[in-house]
Amino acid sequence: MSSAPEERVVTCPACGGDSVYAPRNRWRPFCSERCKQQDLGAWASGSYAMPEREGQSDPDFEKS
Structure with missing residues (x-):
C-alpha cells in the first residue's frame, strides 16, 4: 500500500x-x-538588492 x-x-x-x-x-x-512574474520583475529591476555599507568594498571588483 503506497501513500501519496x-x-x-x-x-x-x-x-x-x-x-x-x-x-x-x-x-x-x-x-x-x-505572483511569480511580479517577483521576477522585482528581482530583475534590482528591488531585492542589498544596499552597500559605507566604506565596504567588493574585492571581486577592485583593480589590481
Missing part, C-alpha cells in the same frame, strides 16, 4: 495568500503565474 505525499499549504511570498506546495502547482511556492 501530503500536500502542504504555504504562504505565497508575493501576495501572502495560500499556495499549494506540491507538484500540481507549477508556480510553487507562488500561488499563481501573476
Whole structure:
C-alpha cells in the first residue's frame, strides 16, 4: 500500500495568500503565474538588492 505525499499549504511570498506546495502547482511556492512574474520583475529591476555599507568594498571588483 503506497501513500501519496501530503500536500502542504504555504504562504505565497508575493501576495501572502495560500499556495499549494506540491507538484500540481507549477508556480510553487507562488500561488499563481501573476505572483511569480511580479517577483521576477522585482528581482530583475534590482528591488531585492542589498544596499552597500559605507566604506565596504567588493574585492571581486577592485583593480589590481
